[in-house]
Amino acid sequence: MEEVNKTSVKEFILLSFSNLNEAQILFFIIILFMYLVCVFGNLVTIILVGTTSSLQSPMYFFISVFSALEMLFVSVTIPNLLVNLNVAKKSISVTGCFLQLFTYSSLGATECCLLAVMAFDRDLAINIPLRYKSIMTCELCVELAIIPWFFGFGMGLIPTMFMATLDYCGPNVINHFFCDLAPLQNLSCSNPFSSQLTTSIIAAFGGVGPFIFIMAFYCHIVYAVSKIRSVEGKTKAFSTCSSHLIVTSLFYGTVIIVYIRPQTSHYDKYLALIYTVVVPFLNPFIYALRNKEIKLALVNVIYHQSFHQWPQI
Template identity: 50%
Template structure:
């Protein structure tokens, strides 16, 4: 569990470093321009971190499922080699998906006023600036989006269904509370992540509301996640 939490913490640092320094520099200096290459580097880095976090949360759900449903076999299953493999897979998926999306988008024709209606280079506001036919690109990106968020979300739901069924079979209230406390932090972080994703990318409202929600998603969620895991952890509380 601590191994995956450390990977999540490193992921959040990279994600915030891809967006916030450039955003703050624009506010302070007033220079709101960004190069074509710099924009797509930012798009690739932020998108990779988002997809990787989605799959990493699914991996952490599987970890909690194994810990609660197979506690006696947990140590034998979750070896260090297996943990490293589970931590690497989300990065491979995130890099592969975003590399494909970034290359396809970068090869489209951008013309007219190249002014991004956002505070960082995101996929949706970039596609608004495209003046060539991007139907096939949109189909590919939509399919990748389903696999990027839909697949890990289904894995998380399935894992928690199994966890809830197991917890309901525990007779003592103390045992139920102890079992649920091991995955409560992950459940809170996952809920924040997917609620923000749905609000940003499924919200039918205008771009103004999406920009504010995106800012909350990019700033508040990564800031809260360490506190959620730290303050709900007994070992951390005792160390403090």
């Protein structure tokens, strides 16, 4: 019996935000501005942490790793979105689509795991401050920074492989601005049950798992802070993890809305903009404007640059 290859789709069409019509130009300018600010802000954070002695601590090391991850995360989807907002044919090859799916899923799972590592770091700093520096050695920090990347790319590879085994006979139009799991599964002409089951398991393990650890660490933090008698001590303890808590809440809040619901929606791509563009855009401001040491380091750099450029009399 002759084996027939059902996969006939050679490319996918990403509708992106075609329904905005003339407003796409304004939308392009806004997205481009947010993307550039996100990349520049995170790059500045990395440079400040790497060159300022007062920021040489585990907390800021993990912030710099998180900043590098954020730059990669936004660069997977946003440049392609910016191109599609300016071209008539918004196509992406099948190989490019699955590569984008793999990279996006992997970096998303990496971010979930890294947020859990950062929560663990804050838990140690607040609960056992006297032993914190002896436990969080340079070697351990590097290991804890590397683990999320192995974890994330392992989590991203499995569902992508299952998605690639499905048949795509047409239609090939994706009502989204990047190749995501649910829109691709909806286009499959074969039974997507195994892929959907695998995706659900991976989402629970790669996303919900780290979230449970984060909640456990913060419950431990709240318990430890509640035993501090002075209001000033409580405020100082909470201030060290407030930025991380805000970033985690923004990221997980929007991701849960999109991925936990049983059915996809026409508005998913608009919700996806929040955690792929808006939240990464806000993160440098959250970490910089709410952190006195980062603000001080930035002011010192600007001051020294201005001082050296000023003509000496």
